[in-house]
Amino acid sequence: MTRATTQKPQVALVQMTCSTDKQANVDKALDRIQAAAKQGAEIVCLQELFSTPYPCQSEDHAQFDLAEPIPGPTSEALSAAAKREQVVIVSSLFERRSAGLYHNTAVVFDVDGSTAGVYRKMHIPDDPLYYEKFYFTPGDLGFRAIETSKGKIGVCICWDQWFPEAARLTALHGAQILFYPTAIGWLPNEKSEYGPSQHNAWETMMRSHAIANGVFVCAPNRVGHEGELEFWGASFIVDPNGNVVVRASHEREEIVQAECDLARIDVVRTHWPFLRDRRIDAYGGLLKRFLDDESR
Amino acid sequence: MTRATTQKPQVALVQMTCSTDKQANVDKALDRIQAAAKQGAEIVCLQELFSTPYPCQSEDHAQFDLAEPIPGPTSEALSAAAKREQVVIVSSLFERRSAGLYHNTAVVFDVDGSTAGVYRKMHIPDDPLYYEKFYFTPGDLGFRAIETSKGKIGVCICWDQWFPEAARLTALHGAQILFYPTAIGWLPNEKSEYGPSQHNAWETMMRSHAIANGVFVCAPNRVGHEGELEFWGASFIVDPNGNVVVRASHEREEIVQAECDLARIDVVRTHWPFLRDRRIDAYGGLLKRFLDDESR
Numbered sequence: 230m231t232r233a234t235t236q237k238p239q240v241a242l243v244q245m246t247c248s249t250d251k252q253a254n255v256d257k258a259l260d261r262i263q264a265a266a267k268q269g270a271e272i273v274c275l276q277e278l279f280s281t282p283y284p285c286q287s288e289d290h291a292q293f294d295l296a297e298p299i300p301g302p303t304s305e306a307l308s309a310a311a312k313r314e315q316v317v318i319v320s321s322l323f324e325r326r327s328a329g330l331y332h333n334t335a336v337v338f339d340v341d342g343s344t345a346g347v348y349r350k351m352h353i354p355d356d357p358l359y360y361e362k363f364y365f366t367p368g369d370l371g372f373r374a375i376e377t378s379k380g381k382i383g384v385c386i387c388w389d390q391w392f393p394e395a396a397r398l399t400a401l402h403g404a405q406i407l408f409y410p411t412a413i414g415w416l417p418n419e420k421s422e423y424g425p426s427q428h429n430a431w432e433t434m435m436r437s438h439a440i441a442n443g444v445f446v447c448a449p450n451r452v453g454h455e456g457e458l459e460f461w462g463a464s465f466i467v468d469p470n471g472n473v474v475v476r477a478s479h480e481r482e483e484i485v486q487a488e489c490d491l492a493r494i495d496v497v498r499t500h501w502p503f504l505r506d507r508r509i510d511a512y513g514g515l516l517k518r519f520l521d522d523e524s525r
Numbered sequence: 526m527t528r529a530t531t532q533k534p535q536v537a538l539v540q541m542t543c544s545t546d547k548q549a550n551v552d553k554a555l556d557r558i559q560a561a562a563k564q565g566a567e568i569v570c571l572q573e574l575f576s577t578p579y580p581c582q583s584e585d586h587a588q589f590d591l592a593e594p595i596p597g598p599t600s601e602a603l604s605a606a607a608k609r610e611q612v613v614i615v616s617s618l619f620e621r622r623s624a625g626l627y628h629n630t631a632v633v634f635d636v637d638g639s640t641a642g643v644y645r646k647m648h649i650p651d652d653p654l655y656y657e658k659f660y661f662t663p664g665d666l667g668f669r670a671i672e673t674s675k676g677k678i679g680v681c682i683c684w685d686q687w688f689p690e691a692a693r694l695t696a697l698h699g700a701q702i703l704f705y706p707t708a709i710g711w712l713p714n715e716k717s718e719y720g721p722s723q724h725n726a727w728e729t730m731m732r733s734h735a736i737a738n739g740v741f742v743c744a745p746n747r748v749g750h751e752g753e754l755e756f757w758g759a760s761f762i763v764d765p766n767g768n769v770v771v772r773a774s775h776e777r778e779e780i781v782q783a784e785c786d787l788a789r790i791d792v793v794r795t796h797w798p799f800l801r802d803r804r805i806d807a808y809g810g811l812l813k814r815f816l817d818d819e820s821r
Contacts, residue, residue: 351804351807352802352803352804353802354802356796356798367804371807371810372807372810388802391736391737391797391799392737392799392802392803392804393689393690393693393733393737394689394693394803394804394808394811395804397689397690397811398807398808398810398811398816401810401811401813401815401816402810402816402817403815403816403817426766426767426768429767429768430732430736430766430767433729433732433733433736433767434733434736434737436726436729436733437689437729437730437732437733440687440726440729440730441687441688441689441730470722470726471722471725471726471729472722472725500652501687502652503687503688504814504815506648506649506650506684506688507648507688507690507814508647508648508663508688508690508691509811509812509813509814511647511667511668511694512690512694512811512812513812514667514668514694514697514698515690515693515694515697515805515808515811515812516805516808516809516811516812517697517805518800518803518805519697519699519800520694520697520698520699521698521699
């Protein structure tokens, strides 16, 4: 970003339920993209792995059949939709890269249908009902910013949202808006005791990425019950001061939309000049797993 | 931290006003330390540069006279108080290291009055009414954890709180509780429009450090009017899930106190296993100022 920008893209996030009918999910997403475009959206971001139910609730080899190569039928449908609706689309796909090699991958399409960029999820979770390490090889493309006709954007995916390193690196590459396609929900036996705290921590982390980096942050999340999981929706857009501009409900399918005035980034970053003052001479330990030895 | 801990230190934060009478400020702090100890505190943390008015509202060479060597009269008074009250004290001092060489320095005293560790503020702000770059040489001790008889603690100072790198590095050194002695406030002409957002961003950042690192975070802040600044108080303690356990008012002198059950750290970090999944192979860019060249 060598010059100030005057772009103010309208950004829409699609929060939806998924059935076991993949074509129906894709069709629904295409409908929502069209609806968002009709209400003025210029960038539309879909939730994580939007074309199927969340496939990682068990370790089941049959689930690999849900994956597709990129390009493949779903990416081509999205490319066509981007061109047809004249919107940038940020999508999340279960990528079959080769036999036995799968990724959790984001593809960004520009308004002409071209592929503006690809990101492969770098941080892979593995928790009860989120057995992603069984399915996804960690990304090998690093963190990146993707130039589009509507602004320079970054995509991180779900679990990446808990790592300040991911947001920082994506912002340092010049991303003005960070997207976090997400599939996160409550476990039924935890929701009453821990549910509000979990949801709040999730939103707090991404608000902190907006603040620390002076960028917009947008997180579309899955909604509805699938198996044991209750996806908590609450998709949101945050401004570079960390204020939530718009937030969806916990229960319903929704499209949330807001203008992201990219000129705000320079204002915020000169008033909160964190990038000016990073101590890059003293950050070497961030490349270590732990620093216990050095503390002794 | 090679074994689980059963320590549950009571932590107290002293939020107070300061006058131009340095001895009176020190005496007040010693009184508050005693009061906190009487109500069971085992670790007491003072606000940033507690012994004087915030000295950086202008660039004034006379303010350097407020600094002291370490050890010096104020540090010796704190050492004696730690021993007398049998508490760990986390203090923040204007350090005169040599002629023309000053730091914004935290000193931690253990319950026997010994110096457990020292930290020099690494990130130095420079904003209207916070002209710290004029006064303080950036710290040269790096980020560290300090072993005390009440737990392994880290200290960062005020502006450091906006940098996820500082919290991460301090936690990777093994700190279980991060302290942020702070002096932050509102400018009168900004408070009504931006005040709530600024305060919220400040708390959000530190809550995110607790979440990302699975540690307790404690931030004592100055309160009251000094010159043009209205220090906003609101000192707080956050648990490793990012929940605010206790928060002081915006207007009054207070001591806030909470138990920090250090066994919670292992529970939280195994349920939210972020340290397990950091992509240290892909974080090299964090040591760069910006990554614009690599994006082209």
